[in-house]
Amino acid sequence: MDTPRFLVAKYFPDLFRKEPRNIGVVLWSPEITLARFVGERPDTPGKVDEQEIPSFAASHEAYKQWVRYWQREIAKPVIRPATGGPLVGRTSAGYLEALRQTGPGNFLLCDGGTFGDPIPISEIRAVVDLLFAEYVGSARSAPLAATTDLAGLPGTVSDLPNPPIDSQNAARPYLSLHLPNAETSKYLYW
Secondary structure, eight states: SSEEEEEEEEEOOTTTTOOEEEEEEEEEOOOOOEETTTTTTTSSOOOGGGGGGTTTTHHHHHHHHHHHHHHHHHHSSSOTTTTOOOOETTTTTTTHHHHHHHHHEEEEEEEEEESSOOOOGGGGGHHHHHHHHHHTTOOSSSSTTTOOOOOSSSEEGSSSSSSSGGGGGGSEEEEEEEEEESSSSEEEEE
């Protein structure tokens, strides 16, 4: 399967209560993998501003280490799953599963969903920002890449056979997401 997929990075402040907080997203496509995390400096992936670390993170150092680790792994052309096994290339559909195997604990990568259509490489950063706003949405986060031209995406809501929203939003661009364990698709708009 070569359709783009994404993961949601979660932090569990208390493993006993199992109440995670979303702290980032990772978007994979056969061409590129990008991620965005709360507190991360937009111009330097893996660098976390100490003042922007979420207050619910018990250890600021552990938080920074995990963000650096995930960004470092994403930057590699191949990774070895933390649980062992052969190397997995970044262009392989099994890449996200290998990345998810970073081990149990307070920081996890969980399946977010699959896109219904390919995403042009020029639009990937904007889609990461859109996913981040939808799944993490922090008031302390940097704004979306509002200047990015999203004209290369599949279409507008009015192009759908059964538009999922009212006609007032029919001209808005959208992306269709297929979520795990869901009978319907979710649509992201901007």
